[in-house]
Amino acid sequence: MSPLPPTPSQTAEAVKTLMLSQDSFSKMLGLEVDEVGPGYCRLHFVVRPDMLNGFGALHGGVTFAAADTAFAFACNSHGRQSVGLTVTIDYLEAGRPGDVLTVEASELSLKHKVGVYQVRVSNQHGVALALFKGTAYRTSHEIIP
Incomplete structure (x- = not known):
């Protein structure tokens, strides 16, 4: 008797574990993945002093990188390797140290x-700081055989 195929949630979790094990950049940013599921990811991080720009606000590149990471987990969650084709981001408010x-x-x-995915970045008060939209190309490569 062959084992049952993994559920969509199990596949998303396995992909997350594999991706995180090889993602030094996300670790450096201190990104903590709270939840993944088919087509979904929620993560969080704390804004540190080394993430600030010259005006004392969260650097847009950090915001973009965090949104891009959530996008990557969501679009790869189905078990087929996916890569970003196009992404855009709208910055709405500035993040601050300790957020x-x-x-x-x-x-x-x-x-x-x-x-196609939408990513919302918000602070601890629920204020939206950025909206990111990403379109991913789904390759035929299975991440988890």
């Missing part, structure tokens, strides 16, 4: 070769 930011990626559309 706890939540980054939540949700799948808007999933087709055979393309997935």
Whole structure:
């Protein structure tokens, strides 16, 4: 008797574990993944002094990188290696030192070769700091055989 195939949630969790084990950049940023599921990821991090720009606000590159990481977990969660085709970000408010930011990626559309995702970055007060939209190309490579 062959084992049952993994559930979509189990696949998402396995992909997250594999990706995190090889993602030194996300570790350096202190990103903590709270939840993954099919087409979904929520993570958080604390804004540190070394993440600030010359005006004392969170550097846009850090915000972008955190959103891009959540996007990557969400679009790869189905078990097929996916890569970003196009991403955009709108910065709405500045992050400040000590803020706890939540980054939540949700799948808007999933087709055979393309997935579209929206990522919201918000602070501990629920204020939206950025909105990120990503389109991913889904390769035929299975991440978890």
